[in-house]
Amino acid sequence: MYLADRRATPAAAVSGARPGRPPRAAVPATVLVLGTVSLITDISSEMVTAVLPLYLVAELGLSPLGFGLLDGVYNGVSALVRLIGGRASDRGRGGGHKTVAALGYGLSALCKPLLLMVHTLPLIGAVLAADRTGKGLRTAPRDALISLSCEPATRGRAFGVHRAMDTAGALLGPLVAFLVLRAAADGYDAVFTVSGCVAALGVAVLLLFVPGRARTSVTPRPDTAARPTVGSLLRRPAVRRLTGCAVLLGLTTVSDSFLYLTLQRRLGLSEAWFPLLPLGTAAAFLLLAVPLGALADRIGRRRLFLLGHLALLAAYGLLLAPLGGSTVLTCLVLALHGGFYASTDGVLAAATADAVPEEVRGSGLAVVQTGQAAARFGCSLAFGAAWTAWGDRWALGLATGGLALAAALSARLLRRVPAPAVPLSEPVT
Amino acid sequence: MNRTSRLVVLLVTVVVLGAVAVGATLHAAGRAARKDRAQAGGPAVTPGAVRLDDPHRAFFRNMAWGPHRDEITAVPAGRLSGPRTASGVRCLRFHAAAGTGICLEAVHGELRDSYRAVVLDRRLHALRRYDLAGTPTRARVSPSGRTVAWTVFVSGDSYAGTAFSTRTSVLDTRSWHLDANLETYALTVDGHRVHTADINVWGVTFADDTHFYATAATGGTTYLVRGDRTARTLRALHSNVECPSLSPDGTRIAYKKRVRGADPDAPWRLYVLDLRSLRETATGEHRNVDDQAVWRDGHTLVYSLPGDFGSDLWTVPADGTGAPHLLVSAALAPAFDR
Structure with missing residues (x-):
């Protein structure tokens, strides 16, 4: 299978980086196209996210409180869909990734005009759930496409480029929404229509410019027999350890909203700063994603x-330390938070790609990402409970201790995995 | 498809989608411009001086189209559909009592909008401003005019974030002491302290400057709670109560109750709870009500229902008799001196 893996290196990557060429080769076109698709799609979805609270309260006069109650259900459904999406995308002899990703992007795009038609909370909740399902569906196949379209040695940088473009879209989305509302007061329908058009453009770019089969060079294999199951995926030591670490570390990764709440309280920030905090993280993520992705290629993902x-x-330590509140400290915490995303989000996908053979790349990415997402959701519940029971300082203290322990355990676990991500030395299967 | 035809298809897609997007924005912009022109047959609105301590006046946010849309307007207390005097002060949510006003306003910035709570004196001059962390939803002033409260919705900034929570603040307008988040008060249900992470508090209604009622939600249940600002406690009295409004004599709570068997899209009905007997009375309003009602006097409720201009004010007797009728159209967030 190792040989098959090597032979299956996608044509695009081969033409971009011939053997012997240094790893600073250009980022493959497919990665740039997928980055563009993500950028466009994030503009679309963040436009909606930015105006939704105001739309519900000011325009529809609804009380959006009941929303939080279903969060657990949505998370569960999203995790399941992600696994199914990853698994399904591995079918179709290489064409499956694009098909499932297009379905996911398409479903989310369809949800935008639907928002124009529904005016009650349960239906709006259902549309948002469908939107999120689309995201769950597309993430693993998209990451599989990225990993399959670039040379293993430059995977970290390729994922970094993709995540930077994705984050740029997330930063632009609220701005576009604001400009639309500036042109048309209370024009929420216009925001949703523009968002739908932007999302449709993203799907068009995907369909037109992402190659249908990443593995054009592979001679068709007898389909079902050769493909390992998800169970056998987890029997691989490298996959098991990586999933274990992602789960372990995810269990001590405090959710963004809790981190911002803690930041606001511990550093005594004014309420007006609160909505700006995610922008700080995103800006740092955007700036650091590419350099840190390239660093991952050098020192190991x-x-x-x-x-x-x-x-x-x-960042946790800075929040716990009795340093008082200052703008510098806030910026430092946000920079560390953005740096955390830049060195873990795309990097985990790249590391997963190292450990998972191509035939089950989508499934493998889905398994690791789902494990991480589920662990983070569990952490949110536990952190919330600890916060209420003992206060924010203790809750954060516990998370800090837990994270230190999880990092130490992960360091031991990952060290035992043979052959770190040195160029062209993927784990032999 | 070769590269050229792909680019052509992309170009056509961009042109078509761009046309739809621009068209939708222009359509909405045109509609917004129409809202700034007075509607034929609409209420007469003239700018003028408004005083919150004028006993012959009632106040609300004017929703009628025209240059004074969203401004706090004064109308004759006995005839709410009478001529409106616009104050020039624009608020999303508003309440007033004893010459103090609370206005939750939008601030249109260069790159984004934000919200502020503004405490107003009797001439509607701003005394203090407080930045808000989310979208305004409820505002109340205590009967004495000394204490004000407001609730905003705070939403997570996650992708398609659906986890909304509320933040309710109470402010003493004499000492300017601010309780920024009522969730920090100790909540007890059936005598037990509640320690869960999912507590939300909204919809304060004042008994006096120390005691108030509000809704607290935890574990999927909403409770009517009695709050004490000195002891910093919230004590649950009754379940399935949202957006309470205390009667002038302090004996009854008008509220929205989630009724069983109702359309899940429109689950709330307007009820009145007797605080001594805890007996619930359904009002004659059988439609869905999603508002914190206001007592016009000791036996009449006023509340908002969706209307052609966003919101109309309706009225119904508090004792369960009678039928609802339209009080005034194109109005929201009323305040009556009682």
Whole structure:
């Protein structure tokens, strides 16, 4: 299978980086196209996210409180869909990734005009759930496409480029929504229509410019027999350890909203700053994603994944330390938080790609990402409970201790995996 | 498809989608411009001086189209559909009592909008401003005019975030002491302290400057709670109560109750709870009500229902008799001196 893996290196990557060429080769066109698709799609979805609270309260006069109650259900459904999407995308002899990703992007795009038609909370909730399902469906196949379209040696940088473009879209979305509302007061319908058009453009770019089969060079294999199951995926030591670490570290990764709440309280920030905090994280993520992705290619993806969690640990430490509140400290915490994302989000996908053979790349990415997402959801519940029971300082203190422990355990676990991500030395299967 | 035809298809897609997007924005812009022109047959609105301590006046947010849309307007207390005097002060949510006003306003910035709570004196001059962390939803002033409260919705900034929560603040307008978040008060249900992470508090209604009622939600249940600002406690009295409004004599709570068997899209009905007997009375309003009602006097409720201009004010007797009738159209957030 190792040989098959090597032979299956996608044509695009081969033409872009011939053997012997240094790893600074250009980012493959497919990665740039997928980055563009994500950028466009994030503009679309963040436009909606930015105006939704105001739309519900000011325009529809609804009380959106009941929303939070179903969050657990949505998370569960989203996790299941992600697994199914990853699994399904591995079918179709290489064409499956694009098909499932297009379905996911398409479903989310369809949800935008639907928002124009529904005016009650349960239906709006259902549309948002469908939107999220689309996101769950597309993430793993999209990451599989990225990993399959670039040379293993430059995967970290390729994922970094993709995540930077994705984050740029997330930053632009609220701005576009604001401009539409500036042109048309209370024009929420216009925001949703523009968002739908933007999302449709994203789907068009995907359908037109992402190659249908990443593995054109592979001779068709007898389909079902050769493909390992998800169970056998987890029997691979490298996959098991990576999933274990992602879960372990995810269990001590405090959710963004809790981190911002803690930040606001511990550093005594005014309420007006609160909505700006995610922008700080996103800006740092955007700036650091590419350089840290390239660094991952040099020093090893698993190592950087761990180092990223140390940045998060440092952010927790700054929040716990009695340093008082200052703008510098706030910026530092947000920079560390963005750095954490830049050195873990795309890097984990790259590390997963190292450990999972191509035939089950989508499934493997889905398994690791779902494990991480589920662990983070569990952490949110536990952190919320600890917060209420003992206060924010203790809750954060516990998370800090937990994260330090999880990082130490992960360092041991990952060290035992043979052959870190040195160019062209993927784990032999 | 070769590269050229792909680019052509992309170009056509961009042109078509761009046309739809621009068209939708222009359509909405035109509609917004129409809202700034007075509607034929609409209420007469003239700018003028408004005083919150004028006993012959009632106040609300004017929703009628025209240059004074969203402004706090004064109308004759006995004839709410009478001529409106616009104050020039624009608020999303508003309440007033004893010459103090609370206005939750939008601030249109260069790159984004934000919200502020503004405490107004009797001439509607701003005394203090407080930045808000979310979208305004409820505002109340205590009967004495000394204490004000407001609730905003705070939403997570996650992707398609659906986790909304509320933040309710109470402010003493004499000492300017601010309780920024009532969730920090100790909540007890059936005598037990509640320690869960999912507590939300909204919809304050004042008994006096120390005691108030509000809704607290935890574990999927909403409770009517009695709050004490000195002891910093919230004590649950009754379940399935949202957006309470205390009667002038302090004996009854008008509220929205989630009724069983109702359309899940429109689950709330207007009820009145007797605080001594805890007996619930359904009002004659059988439609869905999603508002914190206001007592016009000791036996009449006023509340908002969706209307052609966003909101109309309706009225119904508090004792369960009678039928609802339209009080005034194109109005929201009323305040009556009682």
